[in-house]
Amino acid sequence: MISExxxxxxxxxxxxxxxxxxxxxxxxxxxxxxxxxLIALGGSWYYLVAGLGLVLSGVLLARTSGAGVWAYLxxxxxxxVWAFWEVGTDSWALVxxxxxxxFILVLALMCIPLLRPRNASRTHGHGRSVATAAVMIxxxxxxxxxxxxxxxxxxxxNDAPPTPA
Numbered sequence: 001m002i003s004e005x006x007x008x009x010x011x012x013x014x015x016x017x018x019x020x021x022x023x024x025x026x027x028x029x030x031x032x033x034x035x036x037x038l039i040a041l042g043g044s045w046y047y048l049v050a051g052l053g054l055v056l057s058g059v060l061l062a063r064t065s066g067a068g069v070w071a072y073l074x075x076x077x078x079x080x081v082w083a084f085w086e087v088g089t090d091s092w093a094l095v096x097x098x099x100x101x102x103f104i105l106v107l108a109l110m111c112i113p114l115l116r117p118r119n120a121s122r123t124h125g126h127g128r129s130v131a132t133a134a135v136m137i138x139x140x141x142x143x144x145x146x147x148x149x150x151x152x153x154x155x156x157x158n159d160a161p162p163t164p165a
Contacts, residue, residue, distance in 0.1 A: 009064055013114040020107055021062025024072070027104075028054025046082045050075055050101075057108070066115045072108040076101055 009017060032051025039045060053075030060068030079101045087093035 009114050014064065017064050017111055017114060018062050020111065021058045021060070021068065024054050024058030024061065024068075024104065024108075026058075028052065028056075028058055046079075050079060050082075053078065054104075061108070061111060064115065066112075069108050069111055069115070072105065076105050 008014070028051045031054060032048050035045065035047030035049070035051050038047055053071060057068045057072035057075060060071055079098070083094055083097040087097065
């Protein structure tokens with residue numbers, strides 16, 4: 001797990017965390033603002049909640065806190081539940097709802113090794129291995145989800161009869 005210690009990343013690691021945190025915060029403000037507008041129109045609350053989750057994650061990551069990764073994991077899980085609730089297992093409909101959040105998840109998971117002191121990974125586990133495994137699991141899950149028991153998501157299915165030329 002990510003420990004909250006006095007360790008503060010330096011150099012490129014620090015700037016990666018701060019840059020990702022700022023990006024997530026800005027995306028969260030835009031998403032949350034759009035969510036407020038959508039609520040005013042009688043629409044879904046998802047975008048406001050997800051926007052707030054992104055802002056929280058971004059601020060924590062910019063402060064080099066491992067809690068930012070956990071906050072985004074919760075936001076991502078909320079997004080998964082919402083996406084499946086909204087469109088079911090229609091893989092094409094899931095793509096626009098899950099691709100960007102999954103990409104951000106990969107970027108957030110890449111923060112795990114940066115948030116640990118160098119010697120902590122030798123004594124408390126292997127952060128890079130965990131992040132790599134998580135990315136591989138997500139990629140494999142995405143392929144299986146896309147296939148959905150068939151390969152309609154991988155190749156276009158045309159049920160219409162051919163038209164004469």
